[in-house]
Amino acid sequence: MSEDKTTIKVTIDNITIDVAPGTTILNAARQIGGDVTPPAMCYYSKLEGSGGKCRTCLVEVAAGSTADPRPMPKLVASCRTNVMDGMIVKNITSEKVTDARNGVVEFLLLNHPLDCPICDQAGECHLQDLGYEHGKEGTRYQFARRTFKKEDIGPYIQLHMTRCILCYRCTYVADQITQKRVHGVVDRGDHAAISTYISKAIDNDFSGNMIDVCPVGALTDKTFRFKNRVWFTKPVDAHRNCETPGCCGKATLWLRGDEVFRVTARKDQWGEVQSFDGKPGWICNTCRFDKKQTSDWVVEGLTSISRHSVIGANKYKTLDMPKETVKEVMHGVEPKLLMDIHSISEVNKPGIHLSEIDRPANSSDFKK
Numbered sequence: 001m002s003e004d005k006t007t008i009k010v011t012i013d014n015i016t017i018d019v020a021p022g023t024t025i026l027n028a029a030r031q032i033g034g035d036v037t038p039p040a041m042c043y044y045s046k047l048e049g050s051g052g053k054c055r056t057c058l059v060e061v062a063a064g065s066t067a068d069p070r071p072m073p074k075l076v077a078s079c080r081t082n083v084m085d086g087m088i089v090k091n092i093t094s095e096k097v098t099d100a101r102n103g104v105v106e107f108l109l110l111n112h113p114l115d116c117p118i119c120d121q122a123g124e125c126h127l128q129d130l131g132y133e134h135g136k137e138g139t140r141y142q143f144a145r146r147t148f149k150k151e152d153i154g155p156y157i158q159l160h161m162t163r164c165i166l167c168y169r170c171t172y173v174a175d176q177i178t179q180k181r182v183h184g185v186v187d188r189g190d191h192a193a194i195s196t197y198i199s200k201a202i203d204n205d206f207s208g209n210m211i212d213v214c215p216v217g218a219l220t221d222k223t224f225r226f227k228n229r230v231w232f233t234k235p236v237d238a239h240r241n242c243e244t245p246g247c248c249g250k251a252t253l254w255l256r257g258d259e260v261f262r263v264t265a266r267k268d269q270w271g272e273v274q275s276f277d278g279k280p281g282w283i284c285n286t287c288r289f290d291k292k293q294t295s296d297w298v299v300e301g302l303t304s305i306s307r308h309s310v311i312g313a314n315k316y317k318t319l320d321m322p323k324e325t326v327k328e329v330m331h332g333v334e335p336k337l338l339m340d341i342h343s344i345s346e347v348n349k350p351g352i353h354l355s356e357i358d359r360p361a362n363s364s365d366f367k368k
């Protein structure tokens, strides 16, 4: 008699893990973490129905299951394929996957402009990261790129349709966390585009979350546009007592000095909004666009930023100092003594430490 198993085994890139039945390959890989995890441009665990659009998460299934160990004939989208007991998956260990991912990135970049130097998403763009890892120096595409008429979709969000990769995440946000969706993907094929039909229509309380889920710079914050590069700002975790139903009141403030340049939801290691008490931490437009003073918030401390990202530069919570070996090899002599130029310099008088005097140095401090 077969027993219902509570966990099943899956091996991804030679690492075996037990997961709950019904887990997708992508989520099983996320449980392992690190390089084993396929990139995901359209899947978003907090948005129901997301995934299956971009193909960046393709993996090779070398054995379907213990019961049927035949390999799957084609690469599969890991965000849409559930694991089976005994399944063997290859991600970074598969040449086929690397080759296919290079191809997917080439396709994504057919129409996406390489305007990272002027794009507000630069530094935190998932396509930019993918481009570095899988992109080619040049394009083989010889046709004109898609262009669109500029469209004003509302007071807070700037739409750059040429950058959109049609991942549909913003439409799921509008469907699932706002009262009504007034935008969507209109037309088909090469003409498919994000649009509202009625200009300036997107103005509901949670529309700002579309900016956070957009994996590229197609939807950016009008209140932050061109004001600063993300890697020059300092992200801190902060919270406020927000009374808007559905707003978690927990955010990341992006500071320059004491000035709040931008407010976003807090992101996890996969670039998705963090969950609090089992619920996604969406924030309302009041927190995002109107509370731009540090006095509006209770600042908790520096945000942890993944070190692989350019915005992580110089923003480490703790500094790991390298081990000091000079003292050891110099038989106990302190390295500071080796560099004490004061006692051997012939410039200032021996009793005067220029760095310690509480006035400007003058001729009486120096040797004649």
Ligand code: SF4
Residues within 6 Å of the ligand: 163, 164, 165, 166, 167, 168, 169, 170, 171, 194, 210, 213, 214, 215, 216, 218, 219
């Ligand atoms: S605008 Fe952004 S979130 Fe919306 S479909 Fe395009 S890429 Fe995805």
Ligand code: FES
Residues within 6 Å of the ligand: 039, 040, 041, 042, 043, 051, 052, 053, 054, 055, 056, 057, 058, 077, 078, 079, 080
């Ligand atoms: S993340 Fe799986 S298809 Fe886009």
